[in-house]
Amino acid sequence: MSTASSTLGSSGAATSRRAFHLRMILIVGIVAALEFYGRFVADATLFSPPSKIVQSFFTDIMGDARIVRALWICIVEIAVAYVLSIVFGVTTGLLVGATPFTRRAFFPVVIALYVIPQVSFLPLTILLFGLGPAAKIAFGFSHAIFPIIINVVSGMRTVRELHLNAARSMGASRLDTIRHVVLPHMVPSLFTGLRLGMTLNLLGVILAELYVSNSGVGFFTRLFAEDFNPGPLFALIGSLAIIAIAFNEIVRIAERRLTPGAHRKTIIKTAGKEKQ
Amino acid sequence: MSATSPNDIAISIRNITQRFGEEGAPDSVLALDDVSLDIRKGEFVCLLGPSGCGKSTILNIVGGLFRPTSGTTLVEGRSVEGTPHTDQIAFVFQESTLFPWYTVIENFRIAMKFRGMAASEWDDRAMKALKAVGMASFARHYPDQLSVGMRQRVNMARGICVETPILLMDEPFAALDEQTRMVLGEDLSQLLAATGKTIVFVTHSLAEAVFLSDRIAVMTARPGKIKTIIDVNEAHPRSPDFMLEPRFSELRNQCYALLRDEIRATMAAQRDPAGVEA
Incomplete structure (x- = not known):
């Protein structure tokens, strides 16, 4: 074990610091290249250098109450769609995964729905839910719910026979077993579902926003694009990217904090007596 | 016989x-x-x-x-x-039957909770059993933080703590190396x-x-x-x-x-x- 880790790098901290430096060099390099391209090569009606985009973020985006409001609506849409998909996804997952029988009966339906490319239903969703936030929430929800259901079900399925037997040998009731064995076992898998769910939720909401919108982010991106005004266009898209990253971070932090037994840092390698 | x-x-x-x-x-x-x-x-x-x-x-x-x-x-x-x-009757299976989502002490508590033992007894019995196998200082560790041999000590103690005949x-x-087996065998004897x-x-x-x-x-x-x-x-x-x-x-x-x-x-x-x- 010690030989394996020493070939990877002298110490964990030093390695991660070097990786951080390399990452920064890459990012600065890309920004510099874009800056050069935007200033000296590109057509100013199609592309803006990063410096101008940042400037435009503070003037055109943050300075326009309608756009700030549109971004805020987008955040609310993402949050509402996500909460709904967690509530319904986890409940459905628990019901489908409850017994091998229910899993056999319903799981193929879930899988079939999951693999359908939902973009083809986007026009239908707009027809059903209108041009406002409802359609975006519905589209985010329908994207996010499936990975959540699937991972809850597979998390329940992979409970180890050994743990179930142990619980039974201690006289655990069915409810005890679910509460203390099945559910905690499922948590890492649940979070895999929640992470995938967030990715697809963002995709769904933003896709619906860009497809059609009367006052949301989609409306303004179209406006700027049609005006050949790349500065605020990229600034708006960048804002969406920042929102997406922020939501993903929230899920990642929740996963780190809430997974039972996740803070396992100090692994004891040798136990005096047995390794001599 | x-x-x-x-x-x-x-x-x-x-x-x-x-x-x-x-x-x-x-x-x-x-x-x-x-x-x-x-x-x-x-x-x-x-x-x-x-x-x-x-x-x-x-x-x-x-x-x-x-x-x-x-x-x-x-x-x-x-x-x-x-x-x-x-x-x-208490069962002792392989060390991997410790629930990895609970700490050592929580593993003991849950074993006694499942048996319907009074909550006031849990920690005393757990610590007594852990002391008996020399693992008392690892009560707050997660099983994954321990070596296989240590985990099996804890697992044996979990079987002992309920004091069944x-x-x-x-x-x-079965999952242990031969030296560890021998040492734990002596402990068991x-x-x-x-x-x-x-x-x-x-x-x-x-x-x-x-x-x-x-x-x-x-x-x-x-x-x-x-x-x-x-x-x-x-x-x-x-x-x-x-x-x-x-x-x-x-x-x-x-x-x-x-x-x-x-x-x-x-x-x-x-x-x-x-x-x-x-």
Whole structure:
């Protein structure tokens, strides 16, 4: 074990610091290249250098109450769609995964729905839910719910026979077993579902926003694009990217904090007596 | 075995037969065929046999994890009908049965909660058992933070803390390296001497069986029967010196000779499953 880790790098901290430096060099390099391209090569009606985009973020985006409001609506849409998909996804997952029988009966339906490319239903969703936030929430929800259901079900399925037997040998009731064995076992898998769910939720909401919108982010991106005004266009898209990253971070932090037994840092390698 | 009164018997297994799947069905397996065995109080009995001979099945039936196809089992005079007698019996499986999502101390608490023991007792009993195996300072660690040997100490302590008269151990040391096995074997022998528990122990290891047992029940290949019972007359706690005695090797060789044919039969069955089942 010690030989394996020493070939990877002298110490964990030093390695991660070097990786951080390399990452920064890459990012600065890309920004510099874009800056050069935007200033000296590109057509100013199609592309803006990063410096101008940042400037435009503070003037055109943050300075326009309608756009700030549109971004805020987008955040609310993402949050509402996500909460709904967690509530319904986890409940459905628990019901489908409850017994091998229910899993056999319903799981193929879930899988079939999951693999359908939902973009083809986007026009239908707009027809059903209108041009406002409802359609975006519905589209985010329908994207996010499936990975959540699937991972809850597979998390329940992979409970180890050994743990179930142990619980039974201690006289655990069915409810005890679910509460203390099945559910905690499922948590890492649940979070895999929640992470995938967030990715697809963002995709769904933003896709619906860009497809059609009367006052949301989609409306303004179209406006700027049609005006050949790349500065605020990229600034708006960048804002969406920042929102997406922020939501993903929230899920990642929740996963780190809430997974039972996740803070396992100090692994004891040798136990005096047995390794001599 | 002959001169014991019924009161000295901790576990009485009578004519147990276990078939998995419907009789006559192509995937039906006769795991145990008419097994009878009496285990005295305070005795350490090993079930030794080739893979798949039904050793663990016997343990699971005694522990009430499932009901046999036919036959009865009495634990301290009470019949086991497929429900665990958790006040009399504790199981110790491989170390990986510790719940990885709970810390060491939480693993103890949950084991006692499942048994319906009063919450006020949990921590005292847990710490006492952890001290007995020298793991008291690791109560707040997660199992994954411990080495395999440490985990099995904790796992054994989890079985001990409920202070049942009977301990059923299903290949508890199978995942450990040989030195760790030996050390934990010594610990177990000391525990037996100190507490007078009745222990039924399933193992593949000849040396482990001879070192730990008062009696070794050598089983046949599937369908499992008890082929012979070998007495090991050596008081507990046993010291590692016992392993150096000529008697130890003799017993070990005796077990091996008994098992060799059974192991060959098992291997033949694995090569040609249809031929043996027919």
